[in-house]
Amino acid sequence: MRVALMVTCINDALFPAAGKAVVTLLRRLGVDVEFPEAQTCCGQPMVNTGYLDEAVPVVRTFVSAFAGYDYVVVPSGSCAGSARHQHGIVARRSGDAGLATAVAEVSPRVLELSEFLVDVLGVTDVGASFPHTVTYHPTCHSLRMLGVGDRPLSLLRAVRGIRLVELPAAEACCGFGGTFAVKNSDTSVAMGADKARHVVASRAEVLVAGDSSCLMHIGGLLSRQRSGVRTMHLAEVLAATEGA
Incomplete structure (x- = not known):
């Protein structure tokens, strides 16, 4: 292959x-x-x-x-x-x-x-270990265009030591949308602020998503708020072996 x-x-x-x-x-x-x-x-x-x-x-x-x-x-x-x-x-x-x-x-x-x-590959347990509280944001294209469904969550649930918490209004767009964030910046920031508020409400240490662009947008807002929440790509969590 x-x-x-x-x-x-x-x-x-x-x-x-x-x-x-x-x-x-x-x-x-x-x-x-x-x-x-x-x-x-x-x-x-x-x-x-x-x-x-x-x-x-x-x-x-x-x-x-x-x-x-x-x-x-x-x-x-x-x-x-x-x-x-x-x-x-x-x-x-x-x-x-x-x-x-x-x-x-x-x-x-x-x-x-x-x-x-x-x-x-037919796997959900990829041998990862990540002892942190995590919440997951399903990005718009993965959710609506590709229909990845609960595949990312299945992978995260199998990570050793992880505490996966629900993200309120998880399926709402973060507001990035590529050039949308540039052409419609006020709307983009307002949508991102809603997403960041929900992330903080989840009490997660780490926000995970499958698109770095969305994480950049939400992470920028979380950083400016000094929320203490960091962002990581799904691949980084699945590759992690902390404490293993």
């Missing part, structure tokens, strides 16, 4: 620990994950802002970089959702039959991390 890591732009540029944690985790589970260096952006920022024609070369690079792999693992519901659902739209609009065929071959193989662990 050939498996590739699509690390995502935000992890590559700002949160490399999340990408490294995916590699640590998969190697522990016996998966020899590869990192195609030709990879770039998934193209979601362009598609979301209406620049579908400009996204064509990015999608072309994506399918070229990940051609031939059985699975492409992505530590982001947002980017995995883009590859699975938006790439086909871009390819069809381009009128390039070859690109459309390539997308049809690659995009179904793109899986968000929890999907790959639970559905492909």
